[in-house]
Amino acid sequence: MTSTDEPFAEFVRERSPALLRTSFLLCAGDRGAAEDLLQDVLERMFCRWRRIEGPPEPYARKALANAAANRWRTRSRRVAEAPLDDVLGPSEPGPEDGVIARSELMRALAQLPPKMRTVIVLRFFEDYTEEQTALALGCGKGTVKSQTSRGLTRLRELISPDLPELLEGLR
Template identity: 70%
Template sequence: MAVHAAEEDFEEFVVLRSQSLLRTAFLLCGGDRGAAEDLLQEVLERMFVRWRRIKGPPEPYARAALANASANRWRRRSRKPEADWELAGTPSVCGHEEQVVDQDAVLRALAELPPKMRAVLVLRYFDDLTELQTAAALGCGVGTVKSQTSRGLARMRELVVEVTR
């Protein structure tokens, strides 16, 4: 494949899949759009350099890279994300739309989960990957995906109740 053709293929991938990948990054970053954009940019830069060597469809590779890069960001910082002090204790939306309130509660609860657990839930339920695909994307076993899913959903239930109080 010529260099020019490879660049065109990469550009086409970015145009077609960047919105979906940004949504995944947004959820992995706990609802922080700026961090999600940075994360996606970082992953796409790495993918561009490796584009000709990526085996198989590039989207699963991108999703795995997003999940891993997200987890690595928190490891490098060796801390959890700081709470948004302006929003603490105040409703985050000013409408009566139940769906918006529910989405906000889910995003806040997701942000409280450990990165690996968050990645499992995002890939399984927001990106509709199977347990096997999720395990492959995260480089872990199906049993790990199952246990992280079970624990993550239980914790999400607790957190959503806390957030909506």
């Protein structure tokens, strides 16, 4: 790595944890897929680093959303994978209730259509405004509003009534 690559290396060191969280949510809790998605996006960003105008983080988040959408499209043409989550049990350490709540939320997010999931992730997990979300997805503010409303309604249907605290942050 040369000294001209140092700004990119610094960006990766500082922002990777936050970008991985976004990727994790976009991949509906599949950590391996989230790491692969982020690595692919960072690899593409490295090649374009000198041409990225403005702050790189919004560029990275938009690239993550687009790459996740592309993966969903190509994945639907492949043979379905069999997850081992049910066989191996939860892999996240921590209080049991937190693990169950996160798992339930990830399952519910996975059942949303890709665009709706992306809107929910950007709005409530990344704290984007409606305008920022619309700009990141290249759609209108009205689309963001309707996808948010429908997405929250669907999440409320999918999440068990035993875990109402999951949706407290999504109001």
